[in-house]
Amino acid sequence: MTELRTLKVALLGCGNVGAQVARILIDDADTLASRAGARLELSGIAVRDVDAPRDVDLPRALFTTDAEALVKDADLVIELMGGIEPARTLILTAMRNGACVVTGNKALVAKDGPTLHEEADRAGVQLSYEAAVAGAIPILRPIRDSLSGDRITRVLGIVNGTTNFILDQMDSTGAQFADALAQAQRLGYAEADPTADVEGHDAASKAAILASLSFHTRFSLDDVYCEGISSVTAADIAAAKDAGFVIKLLAIAEKLDAAEAGTGDTGISVRVHPTLLPREHPLAAVHGAFNAVFVEAENAGELMFYGQGAGGKPTASAVMGDLISAARSIVLGGPGRAETTTGQVVALPITSAVTSYYIGLDVADQPGVLAQIARLFAEHGVSIEIMRQTIHRDADSNTESAELRIVTHRASEAALAATVEAVKGLDVINSVTSVLRVEGV
Template sequence: MTTPATPAARALRVALLGCGTVGSQVARILLDDADNLAGRAGARLDLVGVAVRSLDAERDVELPDGLLTTDADALVADADIVIELMGGIEPAKSLILRAIAHGAAVVSGNKALLALDGPELYEQADAAGVQLSYEAAVAGAIPILRPIRDSLSGDRITRVLGIVNGTTNYILDQMDSTGAQFDDALQAAQHLGYAEADPTADIEGHDAAAKAAILASLSFHTRFALEDVSCEGITSVTADDIAAAAEDGYVIKLLAIAELLTDATGAEGIGVRVHPTLLPRTHPLAAVHGAFNAVFVEAENAGELMFYGQGAGGTPTASAVLGDVVSAARRRVLGGPGRTETTTSQVPALGIDAVRTSYCIALQVVDEPGVLARIAQIFAANGVSIETMRQRIRQDGPDGATTAELRIVTHRAVEASLAATVRQVAELEVITAVSSVLRVEGI
């Protein structure tokens, strides 16, 4: 037998518990992106099995034969990293405790379990010296728990305001933008798959309350359980409430709030609550639309921070799970994720000529027939297609002569072609000036 020469030759045994919306995407990425993940983790991540309740159920993703099993116990007993995405309290809790006892690192996305029994699980993991991570349990794909725990570890958080439930944010956003009543907006959300057939956990605020407990625990270095959270849902918010709020410059959001409070005697405490809330439209959280999530953090030194992204969905949430898995693997391999950077590829740096972007070009042109056609020809000859073209005629000279301003926004094209187009257009004698050339992103 030979000893592996490099860490990357090592393999870690990964067990996946649960194969629903998120679990199936985690399995897919572990299988499809294995080389990339091995480079990042410093070890191959071998998916040794996926525990499911029934072998016959339909799944979002086709998995190789033999990977599925109903024997979660056996899988956990033999894994280096256990990913728990079953949801619910049992058997998830027992399996996590067993994994910890075996010395496996655990990655979970189970907010209900963590909000209820988090303290017990954290203690067991600490005592065993294994890592228990759960970035996916709050705000889906958004990296929020690690920044709070690590990046803000030298600061003091005073307040956290979170839009942590996409279903309710979608409903309130619809009501705000269309004037719809709650029931109609809920139906639209169900139709689009943003709300479940039984939407109680979302619209009554229970899902947000579980996330609030987890956020509060991390932000204030204290352990909060679900019963510490005061909770009110959005079912009583009416179209009138939203219209009146809009008139006054407010928007209504369901917020999870955890904050440091001082009572009259100067004693400190933490209040954790979930309720529909008026926010000024200028607040960064007011711009969080649709099913997106965001967490707004106020800290003594850092000031105001916001973390924004997709709060749900199989693939986005799988990204958060795999970030935790790779971190856990690095720790196994390197004895800690403390290395400055793992350089796994050396993709070349390209000059700006290779970039594909779109241009917004403002031209002053002589107002005469055929000008537009000549300009359009140059764009076409360079393979640059035009998205919008606007012309504005101005009466300039004292002799009544008119000039025209053209504003052209292009589709994405190679930078070099765009630059050549502008050069050639500028040479046309019917162009009196190229007044500005700016690049456009985000369209």
């Protein structure tokens, strides 16, 4: 039997995910060797504090604070530190020294992916980041490899477990946003500072990565329109439920032709925002902190990928899949898998997005109101699909008002936004209570 070669693996970071990766490398060494075609030797773990408590019992001799020396002597580098620096410098150093790199650093890939890919191409090494999007769900490799012979037209994703948990709690229990967020923090789903999650920044980084792979064009975080969920109220959730919808924070990347975009250019709309989905849509059934990505392609049709989007063990699974792939590329002697950026389509502004709106209006209960509103919508080229009216009586003033809930047909964001602004100017409108985008209708 031929003796297997040994590849040195350097691990940068030993948090929840890093500790699980180290455990798998040690405990499953024989199984991994048979799959990779080489023994994967964990040569060291770079951390800030070698004595910090950790959930997994690992040999103290593996820990070091000298990350630069560690990556220079490695065949494979796993970066799980997070943040931009020193992660970026260490990854570049690793690749310049001939190491393949696996990272879960979504912020870095979204911000500086082109630089990392260019360095990987020059060095002839593999750069992989399956763990950067949707935890354990294998979504990036299927998009990059399995669907490489197809044309993806649209990607919709629930890619942040914290916000999905919060919105799911609000939907199922009627809780206010602040109460659902507090519960998410108690259960460990949300950080003490939840800004990156609830304001959509985490999902926006993942949207940039999904768009880049799906449409073979480099998109950065700056190309992503982003809205979070902090302004979603219990009243919004209840009104959506009454109309047969559920609210989810979606990452969306879709191709729009020149006529749809209204810009003269075919391009890609990449955006993150709270979205109403019909309750029969597959993504509407994603509960708790789970993630799911819904892909539409010209030939494959509709596909959905579902699973745990975070956590040490699930994310470590994605890291290990990339590691085995990179190890096999080294063993077989082939070049690293290059990024395919043949599309070169433009990123469209949010005003070019094509969607539907849900609009909640508090209006005067008097004749002609509906006609005025319908006429104004028509003047702006926006078609109404659903209109529901509920009458409310104020016992103190003995007056009545009406609540209108309108769902439009698909139109450009610019036309829809202009319609809402015009509606606000009508004398019969007391207030615009809610404006949310709608998908799947």
